[in-house]
Amino acid sequence: MIKYSIYLAILVLFISCTNNSSEPDYQLQNQNSATMEKQEKQKIEALLGEYKKSLNTSDAKLAQSLYAKDGIFMPTEAPSAIGSENILKSYEYIFSQIQLNIEFFIEEIEVENDFAFATTSSEGTTLIRATGDTVPEANRELFVFEKVDDDWKIARYMFNKTSPQK
Numbered sequence: 654m655i656k657y658s659i660y661l662a663i664l665v666l667f668i669s670c671t672n673n674s675s676e677p678d679y680q681l682q683n684q685n686s687a688t689m690e691k692q693e694k695q696k697i698e699a700l701l702g703e704y705k706k707s708l709n710t711s712d713a714k715l716a717q718s719l720y721a722k723d724g725i726f727m728p729t730e731a732p733s734a735i736g737s738e739n740i741l742k743s744y745e746y747i748f749s750q751i752q753l754n755i756e757f758f759i760e761e762i763e764v765e766n767d768f769a770f771a772t773t774s775s776e777g778t779t780l781i782r783a784t785g786d787t788v789p790e791a792n793r794e795l796f797v798f799e800k801v802d803d804d805w806k807i808a809r810y811m812f813n814k815t816s817p818q819k
Contacts, residue, residue, distance in 0.1 A: 693764045693805070697771060697798055700805050701757055705775075708753045713744035720807045721799050727811040729792075752780040755790055767800040768808075774815070791815045 700719060707715035717740050720726070726734040726743055734743035755777030762771045772795055779790040797809040 690764050693769065694762045697762050697764070697769055697805050698759060700798070700807070701759060701771065701773065701796070704807070705755065705757045707744075708755060711748035711752055713741055713748055716744045717741040720810075721801055724807050725809050726807075727809070729813050750782055752782065753790065754778045754780070755792075769798040769800075769805065771796045771798070775812075 703715065704719050706712070707719065717737060720737065720740050722737050723735075724737070724740060726740045728734075728743065728747070731743070734740045755775045758774045758776070760772045760774060763769060772793070774791070774793045776791045777789075778787050780787050791814065792812045793815050794810065794812040796807055798805045799808040800806075
């Protein structure tokens with residue numbers, strides 16, 4: 654009977670210690686998860702900043718470098734560019750036709766493991782190289798990102814025109 658009581662006391666003590674320690678561990682896990690998610694979102698924001706730079710400087714090589722090797726660029730009123738080389742050619746062609754001067758506005762970024770998406774809008778002007786005209790530019794965008802070797806890359810990107818603000 655004494656052995657049984659000792660075993661029971663040890664079991665109760667073990668269970669109570671386990672229950673008490675799991676709550677702080679769970680809170681710590683949630684804090685670490687939130688911190689990691691915030692860091693990943695900051696990396697994606699930095700990537701979007703580099704993408705904006707590539708557009709405003711007409712840097713096709715920089716734009717290409719931000720995509721995954723099997724990425725897909727889906728511009729408005731143009732065929733999709735699939736894969737790194739086609740993405741480069743597409744941006745080279747676009748930048749030969751226009752010069753953008755835009756600002757990005759990030760509306761949301763959601764991260765789930767090695768994938769993420771962002772919705773953004775952009776606004777500014779476009780210089781039409783053939784005519785020299787500058788026209789208003791406004792778009793909404795959808796980015797899908799993939800983590801490749803611990804770096805975020807654009808896996809899919811699509812945009813369409815919206816009415817420019819005046």
